[in-house]
Amino acid sequence: MNHEGVINRYRQWMDLPEGVEPVTLLEGNTPLIPVPALADELGGNFDLYIKFEGLNPTGSFKDRGMTAAITMAKAKGAKSVICASTGNTAASAAAYARRAGMRAIVLIPDGKVALGKLAGAIAYGAEVIQIPGSFDEALAFVVEISQKSDVELVNSLNPYRLEGQKTAAFEICDTLGKAPDWLCLPVGNAGNITSYWMGFTQYHAVKQSGLPQILGVQAAGSAPLVLGHAVDHPETVATAIRIGNPARGEEALNAAEKSGGRIIAVTDEEILAAQTLLASNGIWVEPASAAGIAGLKAQIAAGQIDPHGKKIVAVCTGHGMKDPDIITSRMTKPTLVPANFDAISAFIQGGK
Ligand SMILES: *Cc1c(COP(=O)(O)O)cnc(C)c1O
Numbered sequence: 054m055n056h057e058g059v060i061n062r063y064r065q066w067m068d069l070p071e072g073v074e075p076v077t078l079l080e081g082n083t084p085l086i087p088v089p090a091l092a093d094e095l096g097g098n099f100d101l102y103i104k105f106e107g108l109n110p111t112g113s114f115k116d117r118g119m120t121a122a123i124t125m126a127k128a129k130g131a132k133s134v135i136c137a138s139t140g141n142t143a144a145s146a147a148a149y150a151r152r153a154g155m156r157a158i159v160l161i162p163d164g165k166v167a168l169g170k171l172a173g174a175i176a177y178g179a180e181v182i183q184i185p186g187s188f189d190e191a192l193a194f195v196v197e198i199s200q201k202s203d204v205e206l207v208n209s210l211n212p213y214r215l216e217g218q219k220t221a222a223f224e225i226c227d228t229l230g231k232a233p234d235w236l237c238l239p240v241g242n243a244g245n246i247t248s249y250w251m252g253f254t255q256y257h258a259v260k261q262s263g264l265p266q267i268l269g270v271q272a273a274g275s276a277p278l279v280l281g282h283a284v285d286h287p288e289t290v291a292t293a294i295r296i297g298n299p300a301r302g303e304e305a306l307n308a309a310e311k312s313g314g315r316i317i318a319v320t321d322e323e324i325l326a327a328q329t330l331l332a333s334n335g336i337w338v339e340p341a342s343a344a345g346i347a348g349l350k351a352q353i354a355a356g357q358i359d360p361h362g363k364k365i366v367a368v369c370t371g372h373g374m375k376d377p378d379i380i381t382s383r384m385t386k387p388t389l390v391p392a393n394f395d396a397i398s399a400f401i402q403g404g405k
Pocket residue numbers: 113114115141142209239240241242243244245246293294339341342370371372
């Protein structure tokens with residue numbers, strides 16, 4: 054499979070006008086990594102795969118949607134784009150907008166954006182504005198600004214974001230030859246779960262690829278779709294899903310229900326434990342991205358999902374390098390050992 058970007062690869066399945074020139078960084082085509090040892094650990098005899106979206110050009114799945122949103126903004130002649138972000142949307146918007154020669158303006162909640170994301174947005178040349186408020190407040194401001202000016206909104210309220218993001222479902226079906234039995238993924242503003250469901254239903258209608266049951270996973274301190282009401286002060290270590298009032302909440306609930314799945318919440322401890330489990334299988338993801346595995350683990354343990362003989366895909370949405378602090382703030386510092394052979398070899402033997 055060659056890298057051509059999601060628009061060139063799946064254009065016939067995407068609702069984009071003819072002839073628009075893609076703004077692409079050759080996103081998508083991410084690996085579906087088998088993790089048999091992790092399936093064992095979760096206590097089942099089943100096929101478990103990680104769709105590792107952290108391997109997109111800016112380190113998260115946001116690039117799939119951003120290629121479509123920025124392609125359309127450029128086609129319309131926009132000079133600037135704007136978004137609210139917990140971090141990954143900002144980095145992605147900045148990379149694609151700058152590539153297309155546009156300004157990228159991003160509003161982020163003060164102090165709650167992981168270091169690798171903020172650095173990314175700045176490195177790509179975004180104009181970053183912090184507000185002393187939540188993601189939800191930032192989103193309300195950028196929606197208003199985009200309505201009252203000719204700045205293009207590239208949050209997942211922009212329908213082209215979903216057009217791009219649904220291609221991940223196509224890739225999973227193309228790789229497995231059909232849809233998995235379950236798809237597990239984190240849910241924040243709920244654009245991604247909505248996109249996956251669009252993608253699976255569209256593919257199934259034409260290719261009879263089947264439909265997965267969908268397990269959407271929120272963080273317990275930030276679980277409006279589980280509680281049934283908005284959360285004013287969402288809190289979680291999983292900053293990418295620290296969202297109290299998801300813009301596509303209704304669509305997410307609908308996707309979960311129609312698929313015969315559900316949306317659940319897991320604690321921060323469960324999320325961090327799942328992050329460690331994934332890392333011990335060679336896959337380092339940011340905390341939010343571990344929520345799918347945390348949710349699957351909890352559901353299997355509670356007898357709510359019987360994985361036996363099934364094909365299950367967990368979507369790992371963003372790379373671990375996005376949020377180094379979550380690791381370094383909890384680690385014990387490496388031991389300082391004298392720089393000589395005997396001391397180093399004694400240390401290694403002692404460590405066994
Ligand atoms: C954006 C994001 C999410 C949440 O996706 P939504 O579409 O907002 O539900 C989850 N994980 C990571 C790493 C993200 O960047």
